[in-house]
Amino acid sequence: MFTRKGDSGETDNPSRGRLSKGDMVVEIEGEIDSLISVIGLASTVVKWPDIASDLGQTQVDLFTIGEDILADGKKRTITEERTQWLEERTLFYRKEVGRIKLFVIPGGSEESAVLHVARTSARTVERMVVRYSDSIHTSKAILSYLNRLSSLLFMQSLSANLRKGIPERIWEIGRES
Numbered sequence: 605m606f607t608r609k610g611d612s613g614e615t616d617n618p619s620r621g622r623l624s625k626g627d628m629v630v631e632i633e634g635e636i637d638s639l640i641s642v643i644g645l646a647s648t649v650v651k652w653p654d655i656a657s658d659l660g661q662t663q664v665d666l667f668t669i670g671e672d673i674l675a676d677g678k679k680r681t682i683t684e685e686r687t688q689w690l691e692e693r694t695l696f697y698r699k700e701v702g703r704i705k706l707f708v709i710p711g712g713s714e715e716s717a718v719l720h721v722a723r724t725s726a727r728t729v730e731r732m733v734v735r736y737s738d739s740i741h742t743s744k745a746i747l748s749y750l751n752r753l754s755s756l757l758f759m760q761s762l763s764a765n766l767r768k769g770i771p772e773r774i775w776e777i778g779r780e781s
Contacts, residue, residue, distance in 0.1 A: 628736045629673065635732050636670045639725045646718045652767065655760050658693050659722075662753060669746055673733075676741040684745050690752040697759035701766055708758075709773040712765040719761035726754040 640663050647659040665686050672681045698704075710720035730750040733742055765772055 629740055632673060632729070632732050632736060632740070633670055635725075635729045636666055636673075639722070639729050640666050642718075642722045642725045646715075646722050649718045650715045650760075650764065652764075654696075655719075655763065658756065658760070661689075662756070665749065669749065672743065672746060673740055677743060681743065682745045682749050684748065687745060687748040687752050690749065690756050694752065694756045694759050697756070697763045701759060701762045704762065705772070705774045707775045707777070708762070709775050710761070711773060712770040713768040715764035715768065716761040716770070719757050719764055723754045723757035723761065726750065726757055730754065 643659050643663050643666070647656050647663075650656050650659065665682060668680050668686075669682050671679050711717050730747075730753075733740075733746060733750060736742075737747070762772065
């Protein structure tokens with residue numbers, strides 16, 4: 605679909621009117637959209653119902669965060685309860701994985717690798733929202749949620765390799781290659 609209204613490099617924003625497509629809010633929304641898409645890709649690769657369901661829920665939450673930012677908190681907003689849900693799910697996978705050795709080199713199974721890509725995309729969104737937090741609506745709940753999301757994706761990536769029987773590759777600080 606096209607309207608031709610964006611041909612001049614502008615787009616509509618519900619709370620700010622017409623904005624340049626280079627505006628920080630538009631950039632953040634684009635990164636959130638990318639993250640939602642990467643999580644969608646991960647959900648097609650991951651065949652375990654628990655992880656796939658969690659990924660689907662995070663996509664809905666990210667749409668809510670996008671609306672929260674676009675509408676300056678005047679429409680749907682993300683709540684601290686959603687962050688608590690992320691923490692509970694992260695602890696669920698942490699219990700499955702057991703002891704963690706840092707630093708994990710992303711890879712192993714296809715499922716784990718795509719979850720690591722989603723994790724790094726989540727960190728990009730988090731950094732961008734923090735960078736612009738003085739200029740846009742950013743609730744504490746948004747910042748908490750984005751910080752916890754990458755932890756969930758990390759634990760899911762470790763669970764994926766464990767479930768596939770693939771050991772993690774570990775990079776150790778101070779050790780000769």
